[in-house]
Amino acid sequence: MKLAIIGYGNIGRGVECAIRQNPDMELYGVFTRRDPNTLQTLTGAPVYAAASLAQHADKLDAVILCAGSATDLPEQTPQTAALCNVVDSFDTHARIPEHFDRVDAAAKASGHTALISGGWDPGLFSLARLYASAALPDGQDYTFWGRGVSQGHSDAIRRIPGVLDARQYTVPVPETLEAVRSGANPALSTRQKHTRECYVVAADGADRDAIRQAIVTMPNYFADYDTSVTFITAEEMQKNHRELPHGGQVIRSGSTGLHAEHQHTVEFSLKLDSNPEFTAGVLVALARAVVRMNRRGDTGCKTIFDVAPADLSALSGAELRKKLL
Amino acid sequence: MKLAIIGYGNIGRGVECAIRQNPDMELYGVFTRRDPNTLQTLTGAPVYAAASLAQHADKLDAVILCAGSATDLPEQTPQTAALCNVVDSFDTHARIPEHFDRVDAAAKASGHTALISGGWDPGLFSLARLYASAALPDGQDYTFWGRGVSQGHSDAIRRIPGVLDARQYTVPVPETLEAVRSGANPALSTRQKHTRECYVVAADGADRDAIRQAIVTMPNYFADYDTSVTFITAEEMQKNHRELPHGGQVIRSGSTGLHAEHQHTVEFSLKLDSNPEFTAGVLVALARAVVRMNRRGDTGCKTIFDVAPADLSALSGAELRKKLL
Numbered sequence: 001m002k003l004a005i006i007g008y009g010n011i012g013r014g015v016e017c018a019i020r021q022n023p024d025m026e027l028y029g030v031f032t033r034r035d036p037n038t039l040q041t042l043t044g045a046p047v048y049a050a051a052s053l054a055q056h057a058d059k060l061d062a063v064i065l066c067a068g069s070a071t072d073l074p075e076q077t078p079q080t081a082a083l084c085n086v087v088d089s090f091d092t093h094a095r096i097p098e099h100f101d102r103v104d105a106a107a108k109a110s111g112h113t114a115l116i117s118g119g120w121d122p123g124l125f126s127l128a129r130l131y132a133s134a135a136l137p138d139g140q141d142y143t144f145w146g147r148g149v150s151q152g153h154s155d156a157i158r159r160i161p162g163v164l165d166a167r168q169y170t171v172p173v174p175e176t177l178e179a180v181r182s183g184a185n186p187a188l189s190t191r192q193k194h195t196r197e198c199y200v201v202a203a204d205g206a207d208r209d210a211i212r213q214a215i216v217t218m219p220n221y222f223a224d225y226d227t228s229v230t231f232i233t234a235e236e237m238q239k240n241h242r243e244l245p246h247g248g249q250v251i252r253s254g255s256t257g258l259h260a261e262h263q264h265t266v267e268f269s270l271k272l273d274s275n276p277e278f279t280a281g282v283l284v285a286l287a288r289a290v291v292r293m294n295r296r297g298d299t300g301c302k303t304i305f306d307v308a309p310a311d312l313s314a315l316s317g318a319e320l321r322k323k324l325l
Numbered sequence: 326m327k328l329a330i331i332g333y334g335n336i337g338r339g340v341e342c343a344i345r346q347n348p349d350m351e352l353y354g355v356f357t358r359r360d361p362n363t364l365q366t367l368t369g370a371p372v373y374a375a376a377s378l379a380q381h382a383d384k385l386d387a388v389i390l391c392a393g394s395a396t397d398l399p400e401q402t403p404q405t406a407a408l409c410n411v412v413d414s415f416d417t418h419a420r421i422p423e424h425f426d427r428v429d430a431a432a433k434a435s436g437h438t439a440l441i442s443g444g445w446d447p448g449l450f451s452l453a454r455l456y457a458s459a460a461l462p463d464g465q466d467y468t469f470w471g472r473g474v475s476q477g478h479s480d481a482i483r484r485i486p487g488v489l490d491a492r493q494y495t496v497p498v499p500e501t502l503e504a505v506r507s508g509a510n511p512a513l514s515t516r517q518k519h520t521r522e523c524y525v526v527a528a529d530g531a532d533r534d535a536i537r538q539a540i541v542t543m544p545n546y547f548a549d550y551d552t553s554v555t556f557i558t559a560e561e562m563q564k565n566h567r568e569l570p571h572g573g574q575v576i577r578s579g580s581t582g583l584h585a586e587h588q589h590t591v592e593f594s595l596k597l598d599s600n601p602e603f604t605a606g607v608l609v610a611l612a613r614a615v616v617r618m619n620r621r622g623d624t625g626c627k628t629i630f631d632v633a634p635a636d637l638s639a640l641s642g643a644e645l646r647k648k649l650l
Binding site for chain 1: 339342343346347367368418421422425442447449451452453454455456458459460461462463506508568581582583587588589590591592593594595596597598599602603605606607610613628629630631632633634635637638639642643645646647649650
């Protein structure tokens with residue numbers, strides 16, 4: 001199947017690499033809003049202007065959108081679904097229902113299949129919540145993120161005057177994680193679940209106490225957490241904080257039996273050296289499913305909840321039953 | 326939806342309890358090969374003779390088979406699929422392809438939907454292997470079972486002369502588990518993955534050394550493992566080993582990036598107080614999916630790989646997207 005990438009940031013480069021790991025896939029090219037002549041891809045894949053997508057659409061099996069959820073995807077996914085099968089990683093949880101409706105209308109009208117909110121959260125973590133709650137209806141879900149880099153929180157720190165660069169790690173509180181794993185079903189405040197570690201490069205002469213205060217009191221981002229702030233040099237930032245690791249846990253504990261006398265704990269966890277590359281791996285598998293669903297006439301907007309797992313794999317049904325069941 | 330149980334052992338009783346946790350389901354009754362008048366159900370559900378199933382079939386949305394994989398299910402699942410939608414927990418991995426073909430023929434001929442090999446392994450563990458390998462094609466899977474009771478191994482010990490009762494726990498080797506979690510991708514022998522703990526009640530005057538030797542040298546079951554044998558009293562057995570806990574881990578580690586420079590670890594784990602009750606929870610959710618698939622005209626034999634996750638949940642698509650995605 002021939003796939004295209006729109007948007008060439010960390011996830012776009014991850015998709016480019018991930019396609020090479022799947023022998024049934026081929027990268028048709030990268031579409032960009034920048035001048036195509038200024039963009040050099042990692043693997044030498046051809047680069048086209050985003051505006052020219054319609055001219056290439058009939059040669060593409062699916063497009064993977066690798067842009068941001070805040071402003072790009074709400075426009076881009078419905079527009080692309082009018083032309084091609086498409087996968088996005090829209091991750092603004094609260095706005096998923098409206099995004100779904102807009103994409104569904106566009107995809108149904110054009111006869112394409114569009115999958116939104118792929119990746120790991122939303123994505124594989126959502127699946128873990130669904131499977132565990134279906135098997136254990138009487139129970140409680142917990143999601144922990146990290147240890148990993150939150151790009152949104154890093155960006156928020158970078159907007160503070162006097163900050164040259166910043167990296168923020170979200171870290172689950174180990175004792176809380178153990179309490180949840182034990183099946184104790186604790187009620188947890190935001191502060192009890194995660195801490196936030198901030199590494200900051202300050203400008204020469206900047207007021208470090210003021211920067212620290214601005215971070216730890218920032219509403220929504222840091223005020224409700226125990227937050228540590230460590231000032232480092234630009235060299236330390238480049239050496240120790242260049243990568244984008246992430247991960248986390250979805251844990252459900254619940255009870256069964258005539259008198260709820262048996263406890264069970266289901267846990268799904270990820271430990272990722274590269275958040276964008278792993279996300280890309282999931283998006284590419286979802287693109288395979290979208291192409292297959294479209295060939296069967298299953299059009300409109302989908303989420304990972306609608307995808308039969310077998311459609312994600314390059315193996316046939318018989319091979320899957322023999323090797324993985 | 327109206328569900329029936331065939332076979333009233335540990336899993337059958339688990340299904341009876343699990344149906345009560347799902348408000349969209351109702352237990353129509355238990356079908357047994359014993360004399361129905363001799364069987365008292367936990368919840369007072371009616372009991373019918375297994376031979377009378379055909380007379381009830383048009384009132385049932387699906388049947389959950391709770392019999393053994395060795396001799397019962399290979400006959401029972403195709404026979405039942407000729408009459409009703411059906412779910413089984415056939416777990417003889419090597420014979421799944423032939424079981425699938427026989428059930429598929431019966432279900433297609435009668436227009437029913439039959440799901441085989443539900444539960445957690447095969448079942449949720451199979452899904453963990455599939456999702457992780459789809460996202461990380463270049464990697465390696467590891468499955469660990471336990472700490473938990475293996476009924477097959479316990480039964481094997483009970484057949485040794487002089488043994489009155491036995492319970493066998495399968496236990497993953499902690500150091501191996503840590504090596505796999507670290508992403509080291511070790512090549513592992515059977516002995517390196519699990520140990521086996523046996524608790525045995527011996528008859529008065531039995532030769533304990535002979536029993537111990539018979540256990541630790543038993544081919545297939547114990548000879549390839551480090552096995553411990555502890556003799557206990559019947560009272561200790563009843564007090565400390567009455568329950569059927571189980572669990573385990575599916576771990577995949579793999580690499581991504583232009584030069585495979587990033588490592589990732591995906592882990593799915595279960596810690597279960599009651600193996601049959603958790604298995605029952607999965608079977609009941611699969612029965613919901615089977616009923617929905619049949620109503621859409623999707624007939625024949627299926628596995629958990631063919632089930633869109635949304636079909637397992639009592640929530641609507643819109644509710645799932647809002648609450649769990």
